[in-house]
Amino acid sequence: MKNLLFLIILCTITLQSLAQQKDAKTDSLLVEYYQTQRYAEAADYLKKIYPEPVENPKIISQLAYTSNMAGRLPDAEGYYQRLYSVDSNNVATLINIASINSRRGNNPKAIKYYKRILKIDSTNFSVYRQLATLSKTTGDITANLLYLQKANALNPESGDVAYDLSSALILFGQNAQAEKILDRALSADTANILLLDGKAQVCYTLKKYPETISICQKLIDMDAKTSQIVSYKGVSEFNLKKYADCLITFHALDSSQTQSETSHYYMGMSYKALKLDTKAIYYLQLAIDDAISPNTNSYYSEIADCYDRLHLPRKALTAYQRGLTFGELPMVYYSMAAIYDTNLKDTAQAVKYYKKYLTAKKDADKQKNYIDFTEKRIVDLKR
Structure with missing residues (x-):
């Protein structure tokens, strides 16, 4: 009897040891797959060692993750839906389902799940950010503005959100509010090119020409010169009757940023103001040529x-x-x-x-x- 009991205990210990060895081997192989980003192999391996039906949420979660990373989005969504049926309030699951639907182009469904998250966590910055992006994609500019405002209220120092919100506010004619949003974000990141670009736009729209010139020059000094920034600066100089500066600014456009109807017009008008009429005629004629389609x-x-x-x-x-x-x-x-x-x-x-x-x-x-x-x-x- 004692020998039989000893044998049972020995078998139990051995089986437990084998199971632990298998888990260690499994974990080691999966880590290797993950480290080398071989997610498709990881997904196939997990399916092999955990054949259906799988009911353990942890294993389903692993299958969902590897399928998602492998780009097998239908499989990944299927696994996450199984997790959702077990716990419909799990934020991580909801985020993954929403993200997968967004990647698959099903924006209405993605929006539905992101909104579901907000009912659970109304202070989720990332979700408001995603909803803002999706609303813009679907053409709902009112919702886009609302979600950007929510995100900005939660994190006013986020440069991306501040820039997008200011751009949206400009569309709605709320230029002064757009400037406040940008100033708040710039106070935390004074060298943010995106924010400075937005600030230049809003100052130009508000006809704050000296400030526009200063910001545009800062961007140019930071090698962030674009044709739009040059235009803001040049037109602002013209409006301040700094005609020589305006000409210098527009002449500085390089070959990759070709002159346009706007630049030629203001160059022509600057030469005219300086009583250099021959050059004025030349550039104003170029402006006319730019304005007319060659197919007219x-x-x-x-x-x-x-x-x-x-x-x-x-x-x-x-x-x-x-x-x-x-x-x-x-x-x-x-x-x-x-x-x-x-x-x-x-x-x-x-x-x-x-x-x-x-x-x-x-x-x-x-x-x-x-x-x-x-x-x-x-x-x-x-x-």
Whole structure:
């Protein structure tokens, strides 16, 4: 009897030892998978050693985590849903379900679970931040503003939230409040480029030109120069009648930040204010060129062609003439000549525009038939 009892105790000890060895081996292998970020292998390994049905929440949690990290989002959501059915108030589970749905593009479902978290923990900064982002994605700018305000109230020193909130407030015309939000965050991080960028925008909007110039110069000195920052600075200098400074600022744009209609306009106006009219004309003409699409003449040609097909030759000619003010197209001259020739029987005007067509720069090979016809038609009309 004693021998039997001893044998049972020995077997029990041995089994316990084997189980411990298995757990140690399992833990060691999983740690290796995690350290080398081989999450798919970790997930497959866990499924192998813990076949379904799995009811232990800790094991399900491990399966959920590894599946999530492996990018197997449907599997991960399935595991987290099993955990949710056991405890619907577990914040970690809710956060993971919401995050997975957001990654899968199911924003309404993600929002639903994030809101569920707020019912449990109304002071969760990260959740308000996520809801703000999702609301912006879905186009709900009112909700976006509300959640950003909640997040900012919990952590007013968060640069990302302060910047996003100030941008949202500017959209709603609340510029002064946007400035207060930025100032509070900047007091904690005076060199935050994102916040300084936002401050430059709000100061420019509020027409605080000296402060705008100062902030923009600080950003430029920090190698954070953008075309927008240069524009804020240059326009502010112009409005303060610092025309020479305005010109220096806009001339400093490098090749990767090409000049625009705005820069050319203010450069032209600055030269004009300095009574350098030749340069003023040059830059103002560049501003006009920037403002006009290079395809405008083609658009007018298409409109003219439509009028021609509607048998409205006068309107067609007007549209062709407008198009020519934006750039020369040889076929426009030909089309106008044809209208004068065929529809209006105006020989003089027809010859005039046929000749313009012949002297215009064009691909002679591709338009040979038109050229041959035009040359013959001029001869016929002059008889």
